[in-house]
Every structure is written in structure tokens, then in C-alpha cells.
Amino acid sequence: MADADTVQLSLPDGKGPLHERLAEAVEQLIASGRYGKGDRLPTHREIARGANVAIGTVTKAIDLLEKRGVVRGETGRGTFVSAPAEATEGYVDLNFNVPMPVVDEAQFRAAAVLAATRLGSVPNGGYPEPGGGRDHRLVVAAWLAETRCPADADDLLVTVGGQHAIHLAMADLAGQTGGVATEAAAFSGAIAAARNLGLDLHAVDHDEQGMLPLDLQRLFEETDCRALYLTPVCQNPFGFEMSERRRAEILEVCRRHDAFIIEDDIYAVYAQSDSRTFKELDPDRVYYINGVSKSLTPLIRLGVLVPPRARRAALAARVRAETWGASPFDLEVARALFEARVHAEAKDLLRAEARERVGLARKILGLASVPMPSGSPHIWLPMATGAAEQFARRALERGVRVTPPDAVKIGGEKSGGVRLCLMAPQQRSSLERALRILADIRSTPDFEIV
Numbered sequence: 001m002a003d004a005d006t007v008q009l010s011l012p013d014g015k016g017p018l019h020e021r022l023a024e025a026v027e028q029l030i031a032s033g034r035y036g037k038g039d040r041l042p043t044h045r046e047i048a049r050g051a052n053v054a055i056g057t058v059t060k061a062i063d064l065l066e067k068r069g070v071v072r073g074e075t076g077r078g079t080f081v082s083a084p085a086e087a088t089e090g091y092v093d094l095n096f097n098v099p100m101p102v103v104d105e106a107q108f109r110a111a112a113v114l115a116a117t118r119l120g121s122v123p124n125g126g127y128p129e130p131g132g133g134r135d136h137r138l139v140v141a142a143w144l145a146e147t148r149c150p151a152d153a154d155d156l157l158v159t160v161g162g163q164h165a166i167h168l169a170m171a172d173l174a175g176q177t178g179g180v181a182t183e184a185a186a187f188s189g190a191i192a193a194a195r196n197l198g199l200d201l202h203a204v205d206h207d208e209q210g211m212l213p214l215d216l217q218r219l220f221e222e223t224d225c226r227a228l229y230l231t232p233v234c235q236n237p238f239g240f241e242m243s244e245r246r247r248a249e250i251l252e253v254c255r256r257h258d259a260f261i262i263e264d265d266i267y268a269v270y271a272q273s274d275s276r277t278f279k280e281l282d283p284d285r286v287y288y289i290n291g292v293s294k295s296l297t298p299l300i301r302l303g304v305l306v307p308p309r310a311r312r313a314a315l316a317a318r319v320r321a322e323t324w325g326a327s328p329f330d331l332e333v334a335r336a337l338f339e340a341r342v343h344a345e346a347k348d349l350l351r352a353e354a355r356e357r358v359g360l361a362r363k364i365l366g367l368a369s370v371p372m373p374s375g376s377p378h379i380w381l382p383m384a385t386g387a388a389e390q391f392a393r394r395a396l397e398r399g400v401r402v403t404p405p406d407a408v409k410i411g412g413e414k415s416g417g418v419r420l421c422l423m424a425p426q427q428r429s430s431l432e433r434a435l436r437i438l439a440d441i442r443s444t445p446d447f448e449i450v
Helices: 018-031 044-051 055-067 105-121 134-147 162-173 188-196 213-222 244-257 309-322 328-339 342-365 385-397 428-442
Strands: 071-074 078-081 092-094 157-159 180-182 201-203 227-230 260-264 286-291 303-306 378-382 400-402 417-421
Touching: 018 044, 018 055, 018 428, 044 055, 055 071, 055 342, 092 417, 092 428, 105 328, 134 157, 134 303, 134 328, 134 342, 157 162, 157 309, 162 188, 162 227, 162 260, 162 286, 162 303, 162 309, 180 188, 213 244, 227 244, 244 260, 328 342, 342 378, 342 428, 385 400, 385 417, 385 428, 400 417, 400 428
Parallel strands: 092 400, 180 201, 180 227, 227 260, 260 286
Antiparallel strands: 071 078, 157 303, 286 303, 378 417
16 A cells, blocks of 8 residues: 555636535545455545645535445544455446445444344244334334335335335235236245246336336236236336326226236435325235335345235235244344434435436537436336347446346347446446446447337
């Protein structure tokens, strides 16, 4: 490591806040290999001198990097690198849709200690009530009401993550529908749940607003399918947000055919409009799903399912048969983080970072537009299926993993393409390197996008 007092930092050009640009410069310095995991960074004063900024700006930049999990502060000792620098020859994974770290070590430690003090009062020695005890359901209901969708604590079930909630909802509908309708491509976890339950998946045409009501009407008239799986915000993988008008149109089709909707709202933290959820528009027709894996951390297995009220008891019985329930320790840690308002801090950080990363992707890849320019954790590059398979293979050969088309494909001519998970790399510089590789592949003369 070079001597601390020799550090020189050039802030990247841009209109973003000064501390965000400084954070990016420090991150690039780490990614270059100058500071490895466990190394101590220069003092705030030395960084301020090297970047020609105020010490207060440095403090805000380091705080931001702590939130991202890149560095950690130790009282009386300094600031140390937490995330290992990603070597130039290493892989950059844009395949797995995980959020950047937004809960730092100190917050986790404080939450875990508080959770441990509360475990002595957990009923039944720790065996959870199927669907969550009332105290925990009240906590989850308050979180939902604050962040997205009002729900009565007596109507919801706490699940072992969002994936568990998806499987529960599909299982509850399995005897009432000849399959599940969704867009031409969908979340791989939903595909896995449907296959596990022997449910066929039907592709419905879509546009930039989401599923087309007329094509859904056609499907209902031609088949005995009476269930939909939808991700209205940051649709996975296409990335669009559905307007309230389109939601109302889809609901009208469902009412005419007595069909049910599984609403996966796991990306609600990125919602850019004030559209009401399907659950708010028609609570008795909707199985509403949310969780903390995309908005806080996947390290806590906390999901929530709000089914039609008449179905809660049957679903609670299924939870008991399958898993008994979510871990009380996970629930207490989540409660402590909610009480500390970590989820509110995380929301601001994730939305700001997603906006910057989507902008970076548009610039480097030369994209005229994206469905959610103000920020989404993933974007979709449409192309013919054969071209998408070739693109994914060439990207992997050059050190970048992307989501291949067969992982999310349902069917139809719009199912071809690759998904890029922009929030997965901890370091923005790693994302930039990966995007430049992908842009180079797209510009290769022998590569055909369509």
C-alpha cells in the first residue's frame, strides 16, 4: 500500500452531489488494487487534502461507502476496506438480483443484540405460530403500511422470504386454475414454484405498461387458466412499472372471468408513481406478496403474504405443514432494524444508487430509453433468443455473467433477451467495467441483436 499522505483523488465528472462523486473516486481507488481488504484508508483530513474538498464532504462520502459495505469504521483506529477489490481478471456477476449492502456491520450487531434480549419472551420456547405471532404480524403490518400497502395484522402471514409466499399463493390456487398467466418472461423463482406444483405457465403479450388486457381476455376465453402472476413495479426481467389505469383494466378482465392475481411487490421500494396496489384495488381477488430481500437485506428471511381474507386460515395450516414458520430470531432482528429506521435509510440509498447505475448503463450501452429511468435494480436488453444465448456466452467468456434467456423465458416472441442486474456489484467501478465489455460485444460486427 502506498503512503497515506501521497493519496491523490480525481473526482469523476457529473452533476451528482460532491460527496457521492468523492465516494465513487475512493471506490475506484480500492478497485484498482491500491487498497486491499483489511487495509486502512488515509485519514479524513488526508483524503480531503488529496481531493481538495472539505472534511465534512469526506465524512459523508465515507458514510455512504459504509452503507454500501465497501469500508468499515473502527472507533479510534480509522477506516478499513471491507469489500475485497475485484481484480480486473475476475468475474463481475450481473446475473443474481441482489441489492447492494445497505445494513452495515454496526447496525446488524445492534439489531442482533436487541433481538437476543427479546428471545426469552418468545412464546412456545421459540416454535413460531404458523404465519407469525400477533406481535410480529403487527410489526410487519406497520412496516407495510408505512412503506407500501396497508394491511390488517390479522389478515397477513409472515413467510420464510418472498419465494415461500409465491409458492404458498400458487399452491392455494392450484385446484382452481388450469395454469398461471404472466408476461413472456418472468421471475425464475415463480417459474420454479409453478413447475413444482405442476402448473402450466401461459405467456400474455405486453407493452411498456405491462400485460395487455385484450390478450389476457383472449387467454381466459381459450383456456381454463384463472390466475395471474404479476410484478407491477420493476417487472422481472423487463423492468417496467405498471400504471394504475392498466391495473384497473386487468382487474376488470379478472372480475369478468373470476380470476385471481398474485401480486409480487418485492421491488416496491423503487416505485416511481403513486399507483395503488392491486391489493388495495380489489383485496378479495389478490394475493399480495412483499419482503425485505430487495429493500433491506436477503440475510433476513422475512416475507409477507396477504391473501384474500377467507383463505388465511387454510394458508396458515399449510405453513405449519411445510415449515412451521419463519425464524423468531430473524423476525426480532427485522423488528430491531425497523425500529432503528434502517429501512428508511436503505430506501433513500437504494433509489439514489439505482438512478445512478441505470444512467451509467444507458450511457455506456447507448440505450435510447429504459422503462424506469429514475432507477431500477435491473434492465432488459431485448434480442432474438439465439442472439441472447450468444451474447450471454460471449459475456461469460470475457468475465461478465448475465441472466440468460432460458432462465426467465415463458414463451412468445418478446421472451428473447438478457437481464442485467445493476445493483449486484458492490463497487460501481466494477459495474462500469462490465458494462463496457457488454457494449463492446454489442458493437462487434458479427453480432446480430435481432
